[in-house]
Amino acid sequence: MNIKMIVVRLIWLAVLTLALPMWVGHCFAAVDKSHKNAVFLWISGQMLLWAGFQVICVPVILLEGRFRHVMIGYSVYLLVLLVLATVFWFRNPRGLRPVRQEKAAKSEKTEVLLWVIFAVLLLIQLVLAVVMVYGDGDDAYYVAISTAAQESGKMYQKIPYTGMNTELDVRHGLAPFPIWIAWLARMTGISTVVVAKTLLPVVLISMTYGVFYLLGSRILFSGQSVPLFLICTEVLVMFGDYSFYTVENFMIARSRQGKAALGSILIPMIFFLLLWLFRRLQEEKKITVGFWMLLGAVMISCCLASTMGALLACMLMGVAGICGAVCYKRFRLLLPLAACCIPCVIYAGMYLLLG
Template identity: 30%
Template sequence: MSVISILYFFVLLPFLLGSFYFPQREEKSIEFSKLFIWGFVVELFLFELIYTPFILFYNKFSAFSNTLTVVYAILSIFLLYRWLKQHKIKHIISIKSLFIKENILWIFPLSIIAFQLFMGIFYQYLDGDDAYYMAQSTAAYMTDYMYGFEPYTGITTALDMRHGMAGIPIFISYLSRMTGIHPAIMGHTIFSTFLIGMTYLVFYQLAKRLFKNKQKEQALFLGFIALLQMFGNSTIYTNETFFLTRTSQGKAVMASFIIPLLLLLLFEMMERMEVYKSFNHKKLQMSDIWIRIIMIQIAAVACTTLAVYLVPLLLGVGILVITIHVRKIKPLLFFLCCLFPSAFYGILYLLY
C-alpha cells in the first residue's frame, strides 16, 4: 500500500497535475520531464493554497489533510479522464529516447547523479535545524496539530507564523500520513531522493534550452552542474551545501529547485518572444507563463517565507531586462499584476 501511495504522490500526481499547465496550447508533443517538474510545482501550490487558511484559523492536521486529499483526488480523476479521452499520452517524449545517442558522454552526469542519490539514501547528515523542521513534521503526524508545539521540547506554544507559513514540514507529514511511513524516513530518505532527481530534471531542461539539439553539450553541461553541486560545500551557506546536506528542508528546495526553475521560466518566456520577434504579436501565447508565475510564488512560500523576497527579485530583474530589450512596458506591467501572492504573504510575514 505504501508503495502505491508513494508512486501516486511522487509519480502519477505530478504527471497528471503537469497536464493542468499544458492543456491545449502546447505544440504537438510534451516532454515527460517538463510535465513532471511543473506538476510537482502545482502539487506544492495546491498544498500551500489549502494549507494557508488552515494554519491561520484551524491547525488540526487531520482536517487539513482530508481536505487536501479530496482536492488532489478530484483533480486526479478529472485530469486522468481528460488524458485518456484526448489520447495525449502518445505525444509524450520520454527521457529514455533522448539518451540513445552519445551514451558515453551521458555517463559523466549520470554517474555523479547516481552517486549523489546513493549517498542521499545510504548516508546521513545530522543537521541541527532538523530539530525544528523534522520535529514539526513528526509532531503534526503524531499529535494532529500543526505548529502547535515548541518543536525542541514539545511544550504547547502559540503559532510561529514566520516558520508556519512555509508548509514543507507539514507536506512531509501529509505524505507520511498518506503512505504510513514515519516522517523522518519520508523526509530524510524518500522525499530528499525525489528532490535530488527533480532538481536534475530542472537542470536537464535548462541544458536543453542552453544547447538546443546538441546532446553532447547537454550531457557535458549536466555533468559540470552535478560536479559543482558535489564540490560546492565551501561554506554552510551555499545553494550546493543546502542541496546535498539539508535536501528535504524548505530552504534547500528553494535554493536548489525553485531558483533554477525561475531561470527556466525566464528562458521560456524569452524564447517565445523571440519566435514572434515581438511581445505584441497576435499569436504570442503567454497566459500559461503568467499563471505559472503566480503558482510558483505560492509554491515557493511553501518552501520558505523568504520566497516573498527572492522570487519577485529574480523574476523582476529578468523581466526588467527583457522589458528593456523589447522596449515595451507590457511584460513588466503583466509581471507586476502577477505579484499579488507575494504581496499577500509578504504582508502576513511583516504582520506576525
C-alpha cells in the same frame, strides 16, 4: 513490519511524488508542445501540487485548525486536479515526447556515453544521500514540526524541542513545507523522520537535475552538450560542500528543508520559465494562459518553501520583467508578471503584519 508492507509503502510514496505530479502535469501539456515530455510534466505538476498545498494549508494554520483539515482540503484539491488532468489528456491524447530530443535516437556513441556517465553520477549522489544521512541542527525544528503535525494533529503550536504546547508560530507557519512532508508520511504510513531524511532527498535531488535538464535542453544547449552540461553540474555539486551554507550543501545534505527546495528547484525553475518566455517573445510567438498559471504556481511554491522565497522570487521577477519589457519593447508584459507576484506580496504582507 514485513518486507511486503515496506515495499507497498515505498511504491505508494513513488506514486505520490512521481506518478501523481506527472499526471497532474498534463494540465500544462499545451503550454508548449516541445515541452511535452515526462520531465516537464513531472516538475510542472509538482509545482501545481505545492502551490495548492500552500493555499490550503496556510489558512488552516492561521485559524489554528488541525492537520486533518489540511488532509481533507488537500484531498479534494487532488481529486479536482486529477479530473482536470484527465480532461486535458483526452483533449490532447498524443503520447509523450522522448525526454531527449528527436535526433538523440541516432546520436553518436559519445553522447550515449555521456548520458551513462550522468546517470552513474546521479545514482552515486542518490545512494550517498540515503546511506550517509546528515544530521543538521535545523532538523531539530523542521523535522520535529513534521512529526508533531502527524502525531498530534497540531501545526506550529508545539515547541519542537520539548513537545510542550505553545502559541501559534505564525512566522514559520506561513511556509509550511514541513507539513507537506507530514502529509507524505501520513499518506504512506512511513515515519516522518524516514520520509524527511532518507526517502524525500531522492525525489528532490532528482527534481533538481530535472530542472537543470530543462534549462540545458530547452534553453542553453542541444545534442551531446546537454549531458555534458549536466555532468558538469553534478561535479560542481559533489565538490561544492565546502561550507554549511552553499547551495550544494543544501541540495545534497539538507534537501528535506524548504529553503533547499527554494534554492535548488524553485529559483532555477523561475529562470527556466523566464528564459523560455523571452525566447517566445523573440520569436514573436503566443504566450498561453497555461504558461502564466504555471509561473504563478511556481511563485506560490516559493512561499511554501521559505518565507524569504516571496521576497527573492519577486526580486527576480521584477528585474527580469523590466529587462524583458525594455529589450523587447513589450511593456504590457509587466502586467501578467506583476499578477504572478501578487500571492508573494500577500504572504510577505502577512509575514510583516503577523510574524
